[in-house]
Amino acid sequence: MNWKQLFPQFEPGLIEIIEKEAVQRSYNAGDIIMRTGQYIKSTALVLEGRIKIYRENQDGGEFLMYYLEPGQACAVSMICAIQSETSEIMAKAEEDTEVLMIPVQLMDDLMNKYKSWYQFVIQTYRSRFDELLSVVDHIAFHNMDERLEFYLKRSADKTGKKTVEVSHQQIADDLNSSREVISRLLKKMEQRNLVKLHRNMIELI
Amino acid sequence: MNWKQLFPQFEPGLIEIIEKEAVQRSYNAGDIIMRTGQYIKSTALVLEGRIKIYRENQDGGEFLMYYLEPGQACAVSMICAIQSETSEIMAKAEEDTEVLMIPVQLMDDLMNKYKSWYQFVIQTYRSRFDELLSVVDHIAFHNMDERLEFYLKRSADKTGKKTVEVSHQQIADDLNSSREVISRLLKKMEQRNLVKLHRNMIELI
DNA sequence: ATGCTGCTGTGATTTCTGTCACATTTTGAG
DNA sequence: CTCAAAATGTGACAGAAATCACAGCAGCAT
Numbered sequence: 001m002n003w004k005q006l007f008p009q010f011e012p013g014l015i016e017i018i019e020k021e022a023v024q025r026s027y028n029a030g031d032i033i034m035r036t037g038q039y040i041k042s043t044a045l046v047l048e049g050r051i052k053i054y055r056e057n058q059d060g061g062e063f064l065m066y067y068l069e070p071g072q073a074c075a076v077s078m079i080c081a082i083q084s085e086t087s088e089i090m091a092k093a094e095e096d097t098e099v100l101m102i103p104v105q106l107m108d109d110l111m112n113k114y115k116s117w118y119q120f121v122i123q124t125y126r127s128r129f130d131e132l133l134s135v136v137d138h139i140a141f142h143n144m145d146e147r148l149e150f151y152l153k154r155s156a157d158k159t160g161k162k163t164v165e166v167s168h169q170q171i172a173d174d175l176n177s178s179r180e181v182i183s184r185l186l187k188k189m190e191q192r193n194l195v196k197l198h199r200n201m202i203e204l205i
Numbered sequence: 206m207n208w209k210q211l212f213p214q215f216e217p218g219l220i221e222i223i224e225k226e227a228v229q230r231s232y233n234a235g236d237i238i239m240r241t242g243q244y245i246k247s248t249a250l251v252l253e254g255r256i257k258i259y260r261e262n263q264d265g266g267e268f269l270m271y272y273l274e275p276g277q278a279c280a281v282s283m284i285c286a287i288q289s290e291t292s293e294i295m296a297k298a299e300e301d302t303e304v305l306m307i308p309v310q311l312m313d314d315l316m317n318k319y320k321s322w323y324q325f326v327i328q329t330y331r332s333r334f335d336e337l338l339s340v341v342d343h344i345a346f347h348n349m350d351e352r353l354e355f356y357l358k359r360s361a362d363k364t365g366k367k368t369v370e371v372s373h374q375q376i377a378d379d380l381n382s383s384r385e386v387i388s389r390l391l392k393k394m395e396q397r398n399l400v401k402l403h404r405n406m407i408e409l410i
Numbered sequence: 411a412t413g414c415t416g417c418t419g420t421g422a423t424t425t426c427t428g429t430c431a432c433a434t435t436t437t438g439a440g
Numbered sequence: 441c442t443c444a445a446a447a448t449g450t451g452a453c454a455g456a457a458a459t460c461a462c463a464g465c466a467g468c469a470t
């Protein structure tokens with residue numbers, strides 16, 4: 001695949017370096033791309049597929065914050081990579097996914113030499129920051145029913161379909177809730193004619 | 206006050222421009238420095254005092270995310286300022302506060318010309334991003350009692366005292382909870398010998 | 411001192427969410 | 441087909457938090 005089309009703003013010199021030094025990696029749907037606490041050795045650019053970014057706590061709880069799609073980069077891997085720290089988040093491939101891994105050691109150099117790179121980094125920070133602000137909104141101000149509605153709508157938007165193919169348990173995990181609660185709220189939504197429930201699939205109306 | 210000591214990493218040329226173009230502003234404790242939805246005309250560097258950064262929702266609810274202290278800058282004002290957008294947050298002076306306002310129009314120029322400036326911007330994004338991640342942690346994984354304990358400890362840390370001088374109502378507002386809940390939880394903490402309650406003041410033990 | 415206002419304590423009640431305990435249904439492997 | 445595993449439906453209950461309703465108290469202005 002021709003990744004350059006996804007990053008048209010990159011300068012020729014930058015593209016050259018990336019082509020020379022970066023490594024492309026493939027993941028299957030469901031693969032864990034990065035674990036919390038893992039040492040970060042590279043910054044990831046998404047080429048294809050979709051990645052879910054989670055925050056985890058000690059007790060095994062996880063919480064879906066946002067998605068990364070082709071043309072986007074993992075802000076956390078930039079943040080941690082520059083300082084050679086460990087990851088604050090967990091990343092999971094939602095679909096089969098292609099990623100371009102840029103070694104940590106290059107970051108400083110790229111930042112200094114290529115304006116288009118540091119603009120990209122700044123832009124990445126910005127959009128992830130805004131996304132985090134909206135995450136805070138949802139959990140600080142909204143009940144589970146509203147958060148569930150948002151979850152379904154966002155999920156449908158991302159895939160472009162009007163169906164969401166996940167189990168109630170997976171939704172509960174993403175929202176850090178429990179399966180029974182999600183099942184009941186979904187039933188209520190069905191009664192309000194907002195969705196139609198099927199096995200492993202929810203149809204939005 | 207000599208603000209340069211707070212930003213020792215700034216280059217001479219950068220300092221010169223800031224001294225020429227930036228405006229210093231003073232706020233009294235309690236003043237609203239920036240409102241949600243307000244048009245952003247400058248980026249703020251904190252010189253003295255302390256600022257609380259809130260996220261608000263439509264129904265008048267507010268939620269304290271983090272503090273800004275001398276030597277720090279408002280990441281949101283950078284993000285919005287560069288794109289000339291409106292504020293996503295509300296900022297309130299907790300103490301009498303001095304701020305250096307750098308006009309939006311300068312941002313692009315400073316980013317390009319002064320390495321120490323864009324490093325400062327990147328560093329600011331990074332630390333606010335980390336802070337937001339920890340905010341998500343607290344509201345996603347912790348109950349009100351734990352969040353209250355964290356609130357009090359952080360508050361005491363920031364002022365350097367072992368007392369926190371606020372009313373229960375103010376705490377409830379900051380945590381987007383209600384006064385009664387906070388009062389009851391504080392009573393429980395007092396019974397566990399973690400705090401001693403006084404009027405408008407909580408003593409940590 | 412008097413009275414007002416704002417802060418704090420507390421019970422009663424309700425809503426939301428999480429947990430436990432099962433029943434039922436669907437799917438896929440053998 | 442048969443059986444086990446996974447997904448879903450539901451009732452009962454517990455705990456957290458919000459809300460309502462007051463009562464008591466401290467500090468301040470007059």
